[in-house]
Amino acid sequence: xxxxxxxxxxxxxxxxxxxxxxxxxxxxxxxxxxxxxxxxxxxxxxxxxxxxxxxxxxxxxxxxxxxxxxxxxxxxxxxxxxxxxxxxxxxxxxxxxxxxxxxxxxxxxxxxxxxxxxxxxxxxxxxxxxxxxxxxxxxxxxxxxxxxxxxxxxxxxxxxxxxxxxxx
Amino acid sequence: xxxxxxxxxxxxxxxxxxxxxxxxxxxxxxxxxxxxxxxxxxxxxxxxxxxxxxxxxxxxxxxxxxxxxxxxxxxxxxxxxxxxxxxxxxxxxxxxxxxxxxxxxxxxxxxxxxxxxxxxxxxxxxxxxxxxxxxxxxxxxxxxxxxxxxxxxxxxxxxxxxxxxxxxxxxxxxxxxxxxxxxxxxxxxxxxxxxxxxxxxxxxxxxxxxxxxxxxxxxxxxxxxxxxxxxxxxxxxxxxxxxxxxxxxxxxxxxxxxxxxxxxxxxxxxxxxxxxxx
Numbered sequence: 410x411x412x413x414x415x416x417x418x419x420x421x422x423x424x425x426x427x428x429x430x431x432x433x434x435x436x437x438x439x440x441x442x443x444x445x446x447x448x449x450x451x452x453x454x455x456x457x458x459x460x461x462x463x464x465x466x467x468x469x470x471x472x473x474x475x476x477x478x479x480x481x482x483x484x485x486x487x488x489x490x491x492x493x494x495x496x497x498x499x500x501x502x503x504x505x506x507x508x509x510x511x512x513x514x515x516x517x518x519x520x521x522x523x524x525x526x527x528x529x530x531x532x533x534x535x536x537x538x539x540x541x542x543x544x545x546x547x548x549x550x551x552x553x554x555x556x557x558x559x560x561x562x563x564x565x566x567x568x569x570x571x572x573x574x575x576x577x
Numbered sequence: 578x579x580x581x582x583x584x585x586x587x588x589x590x591x592x593x594x595x596x597x598x599x600x601x602x603x604x605x606x607x608x609x610x611x612x613x614x615x616x617x618x619x620x621x622x623x624x625x626x627x628x629x630x631x632x633x634x635x636x637x638x639x640x641x642x643x644x645x646x647x648x649x650x651x652x653x654x655x656x657x658x659x660x661x662x663x664x665x666x667x668x669x670x671x672x673x674x675x676x677x678x679x680x681x682x683x684x685x686x687x688x689x690x691x692x693x694x695x696x697x698x699x700x701x702x703x704x705x706x707x708x709x710x711x712x713x714x715x716x717x718x719x720x721x722x723x724x725x726x727x728x729x730x731x732x733x734x735x736x737x738x739x740x741x742x743x744x745x746x747x748x749x750x751x752x753x754x755x756x757x758x759x760x761x762x763x764x765x766x767x768x769x770x771x772x773x774x775x776x777x778x779x780x781x782x783x784x785x786x787x788x789x790x791x792x793x794x795x796x797x798x799x800x801x802x803x804x805x806x807x808x809x810x811x812x813x814x815x816x817x818x819x820x821x822x823x824x825x826x827x828x829x830x831x832x833x834x835x836x837x838x839x840x841x842x843x844x845x846x847x848x849x850x851x852x853x854x855x
Contacts, residue, residue: 518775
């Protein structure tokens with residue numbers, strides 16, 4: 410009986426540890442300041458690149474400055490309760506404090522230009538289909554991007570899998 | 578006897594002499610044809626073998642390369658206490674060789690980055706594959722994979738590897754100037770010169786954006802040490818390209834490599850008019 414209890418305890422501790430370790434790896438959801446709908450904006454035939462300006466030929470895709478939002482939202486657009494918040498944040502040259510969702514670990518180099526422009530990848534391959542995204546983005550859309558995923562795609566497409574091709 | 582045997586065969590098969598001639602011809606053609614043409618005919622592209630040439634006759638010992646390297650690669654400044662215990666970190670070091678006594682003293686300054694040996698002892702002993710010879714001949718180290726066993730620091734005959742005995746530290750004023758292109762190393766891992774491979778990657782992406790290939794001019798001053806050298810004593814380039822400046826200099830009669838007799842095949846070539854004695 411004692412042995413069984415001890416074994417059960419060991420199993421519980423092991424599972425808890427595994428869960429705790431994996432929880433550290435899992436990205437935590439962020440809170441966005443405005444209920445931004447990608448779907449609604451993409452319906453207006455705005456492309457990814459219109460807002461994430463350097464997604465094609467830069468290293469970072471970047472977030473749009475609030476003055477880009479004001480190109481349309483200077484005037485009231487629709488009846489969404491969060492819509493006036495754009496102008497509130499933009500007052501006195503302020504910026505909307507978007508929370509960053511996708512983060513790259515410090516020892517990895519990644520260039521959007523290399524993937525989007527040169528390898529011809531679609532944004533959705535890593536970021537998911539934003540045309541269906543009505544809620545603000547709080548988590549990476551296709552889960553955790555691990556090294557296996559990078560390497561299998563590099564192998565399939567004939568890109569270098571040399572460690573220093575990506576590690577810095 | 579031989580005539581009787583060869584005569585009837587002449588009509589059907591090429592003679593032995595003919596075969597031999599054809600074979601010799603093919604070998605001669607392969608030797609004469611430029612290697613690059615041959616490689617492209619075989620559908621292979623030539624991989625670069627990055628190397629460095631350091632002209633000791635030009636070096637003034639200003640240590641600009643050491644400072645540039647430290648700034649570029651976020652090399653921690655561990656202060657005089659650690660350095661006093663031989664725990665300082667110098668990806669690019671400056672060794673001196675003294676001859677004579679003051680006032681008849683001469684000092685040879687020897688800038689010493691990692692030699693990026695083709696037959697690297699450090700790579701052989703790493704139990705976790707954290708250090709390896711890259712496709713282009715760089716002895717690279719993946720910090721996140723290093724377990725800090727320090728076999729490599731012991732194996733390196735040039736002592737070009739450094740262990741982080743403590744968490745890295747920088748003077749407060751310079752902390753905001755850390756280079757985002759080079760990851761900082763935590764306590765407990767070994768670090769070393771990388772031939773500034775992050776700069777190589779940037780140069781390659783720039784060339785790609787301009788729809789051209791990387792040239793010798795793009796890379797000859799590419800690493801921070803080479804870029805900073807006011808005497809132009811340090812040059813970088815592809816040792817596999819017979820026309821690159823480093824290849825031409827490596828063939829100079831002044832050229833030698835450190836501890837060549839160990840068979841490590843370093844890719845850092847030194848130039849010195851006077852004979853080098855170690």
